[in-house]
Amino acid sequence: MAIALASGTFLITALTMSEAAFVSWGWRIPFLAGVVLVGVGPFVRLRLEETHAFRQSTGRAKLPVAETLVRRPREVVLGAFVVTSV
Secondary structure, three states, rough: OOHHHHHHHHHHHHHHOOHHHHHHHHOOHEEEEEEHHHHHHHHHHOOOOOOOHHHOOOOOOOOOHHHHHHHHHHHHHHHHHHHHHH
16 A cells, blocks of 8 residues: 555656756655655654543553464464465
8 A cells, every 4th residue: 555655656747847956956845745644644653542432441461472472373473475475
């Protein structure tokens, strides 16, 4: 999904300006937009509050990765396969 969004951003930028302008400075626009999003993302995440139900839950695993591997090995293997096969 991220690759499609990045490609779409470059396509829109390239189609809205001349080739000379895109080659000289226009290709930087998507990168600058990405820098802005890198700053906005953590800001939004730090401002969001957890839901009441999440705050009430107290069950936390000491080793969440190990617990996931033990409880859901099939999903872990399938997820790894999907990520590496793309």
